[in-house]
Amino acid sequence: MGDLIVLAISCILVNNILLAQYLGNCPFLGTSKKMETAVGMAMAVVFVLVMAGVITWMTQTYFLDPLNLGYLQTIAFIVVIASLVQFVE
Numbered sequence: 001m002g003d004l005i006v007l008a009i010s011c012i013l014v015n016n017i018l019l020a021q022y023l024g025n026c027p028f029l030g031t032s033k034k035m036e037t038a039v040g041m042a043m044a045v046v047f048v049l050v051m052a053g054v055i056t057w058m059t060q061t062y063f064l065d066p067l068n069l070g071y072l073q074t075i076a077f078i079v080v081i082a083s084l085v086q087f088v089e
Contacts, residue, residue, distance in 0.1 A: 044088045048081070055080050 056077050064070055 048084045048088055051084050052077075052081050055084070 059076050059080065060073065064073055064076060
């Protein structure tokens with residue numbers, strides 16, 4: 001019975017193709033129905049995701065791990081993502 005519950009949850013949240021396609025459409029639906037605006041928003045999303053990945057990896061590897069500050073990981077990542085979003089805006 002427990003396996004069925006885990007399977008149901010994974011199908012609903014993890015392996016949901018409709019949810020994945022909706023998240024892919026967010027830059028288009030969130031801005032407007034014009035293709036130029038959606039492309040600009042998509043490029044901003046890609047920029048923030050790539051830069052956030054690089055900066056958070058560097059923060060984790062060179063700052064948080066050597067100083068044993070792992071408990072600040074979530075706060076540091078939120079600060080990095082928020083600052084990148086403000087920079088792009």
